[in-house]
Amino acid sequence: MSPTLRLEMLVLSLLLIFIIARMVNKNIFSLKKSSPWLLLGLVCLLMVIFPNAIIWLSHTLSFESPMNFLFFGAIVFLLLMQILSTYLSTRRDANIKKLVQEVSLLKEKVEGMKKHLLKK
Numbered sequence: 001m002s003p004t005l006r007l008e009m010l011v012l013s014l015l016l017i018f019i020i021a022r023m024v025n026k027n028i029f030s031l032k033k034s035s036p037w038l039l040l041g042l043v044c045l046l047m048v049i050f051p052n053a054i055i056w057l058s059h060t061l062s063f064e065s066p067m068n069f070l071f072f073g074a075i076v077f078l079l080l081m082q083i084l085s086t087y088l089s090t091r092r093d094a095n096i097k098k099l100v101q102e103v104s105l106l107k108e109k110v111e112g113m114k115k116h117l118l119k120k
Contacts (some may be wrong), residue, residue: 008047013044036081 020037023029047054058069 006051009044010048013041013048015042016044036084037075063076 017038018040020029024031024034027056054066054069058066061067061069063072
């Protein structure tokens with residue numbers, strides 16, 4: 001890995017960690033939902049510090065080149081993020097549906113109580 005590329009990766013990973021940490025600090029992101037992005041920043045930092053580890057790991061896992069390994073890792077990371085996003089969205093939709101049903105039942109009860117009070 002060239003020194004220029006290592007410097008660029010160092011700056012970008014530190015910038016990523018800084019931006020995510022700042023967004024968590026300002027309550028824009030929750031720590032729970034930003035943890036994969038912080039983990040990505042730390043992995044990028046480790047790649048800068050130990051570039052030979054990526055080469056060794058890619059050859060151990062039988063990839064043609066370290067770049068193929070990194071592309072594969074990026075695809076897997078994005079796929080997992082999408083699966084997690086779909087799961088959270090589905091869970092949120094179920095909660096919204098349940099809340100709408102509860103509010104409708106409460107409105108019906110309130111309307112019934114109003115009619116009962118008006119009859120008296």
